[in-house]
Amino acid sequence: MTLTATPTTSASLALRRADFETLWEGLDYAARGDAGFNFFTARGELKQVLSFRALREQARDLAQRLAALGLARGDRMVMIADTTPEFCITFMATQYAGLVPVPVAIPTSLGGRAAYVQQLRHQIDGCGAKLAWAPGDLLPFLREAAEGLALKLVGGSADLAALPTGGGDLKPFAKDEPSYLQYSSGSTRFPKGIDIPQSVLLANAFGIGNHGLQVRAGDRCASWLPFYHDMGLVGFMLTPILNQLSVDYLATRDFARRSLTWLNLISEYGGTLAYSPSFGYDLCVRRLRDGTEFKGDLSSWRAAGIGGDMVQPAVLKRFVDAFGPFGFRETAFCPSYGMAETTLAMSFAPLEEVYTLDTVSRAALERDRAEPAEAGPDSRGFIACGPALPGHELQVRDAAGKPLPERRIGRIFFRGPSVMKGYFNQPELTRETLSPEGWLDTGDLGYLLNGQIVITGRAKDLIILNGRNIWPQDLEWAAEDGIDELRRGDVAAISVENPDEEDAERIVVLVQCRSSDPDARARLEREVAAVLQKAMAVEASVVLVPPHGLPQTSSGKLSRAKAKANFLGGAYARAEAASA
Structure with missing residues (x-):
């Protein structure tokens, strides 16, 4: 049977931009339409389709099977987060079952098995998981990491499917309850599980859909970002559910080998929303310059988000020079700022405008000042990442904690409904990072420019x-x-x-x-x-x-x-x- 990707729009379903109280309510609504997730091979061949309707049905069925295990409400389930339909189904099953999913990274190098297993064990133990799940090919890693730990189940999708259907009532999370734990990307021996309640997730998804990206009918996403990272999980799995958007997925490891497949998916399916850190855009340019053929049309791409690391002006220019002939517009770039501790997004540059490049004196930077300068060897350029999402605040402070005026470099603080509850079971670390007034110390350095935040680096x-x-x-x-x-x-x-x-x-x-x-x-x-x-x-x-x-x-x-x-x-x- 020939597979067909889910459509971009659902004619019978009105667009709702994340105006729900919980994630599962968002899926219940999205399941009434025709959109969903599409999974592609490295060559861009459609291999699996998961409509939101099928996602809801299979997630609810699995949730009833999980209920047969007699777990307590809020128990954690560690999940190795590969780019598969099974991950999406299992993640959403936890929402209906009242369990907290904890997505963790897949192995990133062939020679690091022992280190990966040790990190995975620390994560399982650190969140007090009762369940642990992995895709079939990664089950050996999971079983080794979980050996000797008191878990009720360690297995894959086949093990979950073999559970009896409990037949009991589902007990999905309420708005003031958890949604997931997100491990920060640097977590190793002492993992930091970022506790994101339903209300916090929905606040961020609402800000993204209504303000940051201004989701509209006809939008479609394309992503190679991993589900274990906030940009991949929140930006291109959960937010699309909450905004009824179809997504075309390329596995991260396939993007590394065939980067232009990502752009081909945008071209073939009319993608409008796609994000990457700087290195992803640079990799696409390198592949094109190395002779990889590309004949696509990128004119549909209206928001080419860039975030997750320092935005490099030279990378943006190279990408525009390389892909402008294929319909890519410089005004599509949308520099952004965010982190897992704020669910995902803190700020977005204005849409459909050329990004702001601020050229400043290198000598002044050494004195924590961003003084305008002419472009040249004695200056450097920074990209402005937009103002804080509505209902949120950004401050730049000096070493004494005093707010600084514009063009003064200091430590960046953020406050608003998208900020995490705290680090799971780590009250001291939470107090160090999150003030009683709700201000999050991001650990980043930067300055304000006409109300936009400019990132200059990590304080450490x-x-x-x-x-x-x-x-x-x-x-x-x-x-x-x-x-x-x-x-x-x-x-x-x-x-x-x-x-x-x-x-x-x-x-x-x-x-x-x-x-x-x-x-x-x-x-x-x-x-x-x-x-x-x-x-x-x-x-x-x-x-x-x-x-x-x-x-x-x-x-x-x-x-x-x-x-x-x-x-x-x-x-x-x-x-x-x-x-x-």
Whole structure:
């Protein structure tokens, strides 16, 4: 039988923009229409279709089977979140059964089984899970991680389907009850489970649908973002349910191999809403420049969201230059700001306008000021990410906690109905991050510009050298842009104690190197050092690391903290010795 993707619009169903009290009520409504989820292969072939009607029916059936286990209301269910219909069904079953789903990452590297199993075990134990679920091919990882823990069931979809139907009444969550726990992307040994109640989820989805993206009839989504990350889970699974939007999915691992399939899906199915961090757009450009054929039409794409990491102006320009001939409009870019602790979104740049590029003095940045400057070697550009969602507030504060005026750089705080309840079973960490007045310390640095928030970096990653503020992204991008053989994500800049000077720091730049030739490696070290000296006027120790040697968070972002730990622990020195 030939599969047909779900339609973009449901003629018999009026559009409702997340004006529900709970997630399951949103699915009940969406199931009355024709929209749903479509899952594609790496080559763009439709392999599975899950209408919202089928999702509701199968989720409710599974919820009754879960009821047979005699679980308490609010018990947690850890779920390895691969891009499959089974994940969507199981997630929604928890909503009808009164259980809390805890989506966690799939393995991200072939050589890291032991580390992945250990992390998974910490997550299962950390949230006190009673159930654990995985897709069939990942069940061995799950069973190993859960060994010896007191769980009522560890299994896959076949194990859940084998449960008897309880026949009891379903007990779905109310608006003041939980919806899910989201592990922050950096969680490893001490996982932080972000507690998102139904009312908080709905507040954020309402803001996205009514204000951030202004969802309209005819909208359709395309996504490769993983379900274990807030942008993939909330942005492209839960919010589409709550706004009755069809979604075309490409698995994250397939996007990494065939990035242009994502754009082909937008072209073929008339996608209007699609998001990616900067590196995703850059990867598409690289594939096109490497000769991968693309003949699509991107003129339907009205909101090309970009967020999840620092928005890089050069990436946006390269994408427009590469895909403008295929109908992509610069005004489609929608820089955004958000994090899992705020469900997903905090701010969106104005739609259908060219994004705001603010060019500021590098010298002023070192004094925590964003003073306008002419474009050139003594300046750098930042992208404005829009004002706070209506009903929410953004503040930039100094070290004493005092709000700063515009163009003064400080720590970013956020308040509003989209903010998490707290970190699950971690009251001290919650108090450190969330004030009694509801202000969330984001841990990010930035400044306000005409009411829009501009992100300059993570507070913990900022390098301070001889009283000078240096953003690691500036060093990384300078090397990657200045040396042809380096790709986006090949460089990590960190600061470490200088053994020759007490209380002094030095800059170490870790560079992934794919060559084993001693002369080529030595040349790369010299070139990186020279580029950083010329572009940033800094002396840096350049350390070559193996391919894939720079750690990433589960959302695909560079983890400088883990890279620094690897460096200080001697991991890169051992790798260098092994390759010698």
